[in-house]
Amino acid sequence: MIALAVRKAGSQSKFGRLVGTPQSTVREWLPKGRVGDRSVLKVEAATGVSRHDLRPDLYPHESAARTGASDRLKIMSAMALPVRSPGLTPRVVERGGLRQPG
Numbered sequence: 001m002i003a004l005a006v007r008k009a010g011s012q013s014k015f016g017r018l019v020g021t022p023q024s025t026v027r028e029w030l031p032k033g034r035v036g037d038r039s040v041l042k043v044e045a046a047t048g049v050s051r052h053d054l055r056p057d058l059y060p061h062e063s064a065a066r067t068g069a070s071d072r073l074k075i076m077s078a079m080a081l082p083v084r085s086p087g088l089t090p091r092v093v094e095r096g097g098l099r100q101p102g
Contacts, residue, residue, distance in 0.1 A: 001054050002029050005047040018046040 006026065009015035016023040019042040029035055035043050035054050044051045051059040 001049055002033060002035050005035070005043050005049040005054065006030070008047045008049065019043050
């Protein structure tokens with residue numbers, strides 16, 4: 001998405017002036033395909049390209065953020081679940097194996 005932001009500005013130099021970054025830094029960002037983390041909001045304000053598109057790793061789209069939280073919850077829940085069986089000592093299931101409570 002950085003390429004789109006640079007195109008909207010007209011050139012790497014113009015883009016750099018818009019966001020207060022040297023053209024050489026802009027040139028470094030282009031092959032990486034992303035803006036530096038400290039400049040995302042400036043780029044969004046100057047070009048109208050969404051922060052979510054510029055750096056989805058820092059600003060995930062709302063649906064992706066919800067999915068990520070849901071996945072983390074599932075993983076955490078699966079790591080240690082108390083299991084009670086009638087007439088047996090309580091056990092904890094841990095990553096597919098069993099261990100006696102300590």
